Amino acid sequence: MKFEKAGAGLPEFERLFIRVFLVPIVRITMNWTISRLLIKREVKIIKKLLNNISNKQLQQEMSIKRTFAIEDNSRQFSVNEVLEHLVIAGSLVKDVIETLSKEQEVEFDIKIENVKPKENKANQLEDFLEFYQDYDDFIINLPKKQSKMTKAHPWFVSFNNFDWNNFMFMHTFIHRRQIEAILNELKRFENE
């Protein structure tokens, strides 16, 4: 099966729906604490989902139907690759929040193709859980001020530090749904 190249983006309608409707409403309904608790909830759900899944299954790449807000290129990931992507992208978001919180300019470019998984290694879940614990500690200790400085997401609008933390929740949620789709596909594949 052929997939689009990394960084090709979302279908225009989906991108506009997120940009015009979802981003503003998330900004209205969230605060630092709500986002933090929702991120922790997503991590718990992912941990529970992967409870009885073998290492072989976690590394098995599956082709799934495109899930919401996932670009075509990411439809071929294994569960571990999704987790790896969450760690890579999450580390970048953490750096961006840290820089914006100091009211400094983010000098590096954010490119979707740079946050794609590379290793598909065996113990990715441990790295994932460790990263999200670090991120939680970071947010707990962050002064809860909204920065004036912003950094644009390549697909959407300019986000300040608060928006990037909200994005971190939405991003984790979207990929948790992708993991569910991969697990369903794995089940279907094994029953055939």
Add this chain to the structure above:
Amino acid sequence: MSSNAIGTIIIAGLLLIILLFGWFLFSTSMSFLITIILNLEFSLIKALYLFLGMITIKAFYPKNVFV
């Protein structure tokens, strides 16, 4: 659109509705508390205006409301 994608939109929508309702309860409770303290008559319409005002401010000037 896959059933997973539809499910994701429904879950996200429900979550945002629950959060909006939570903010409504919060602003209405505040409004109720103020009417008790100042011995005024509670009005649900006024509470609704307060809620709409709060989310409008939160949309355009988010740093001013419950960061």
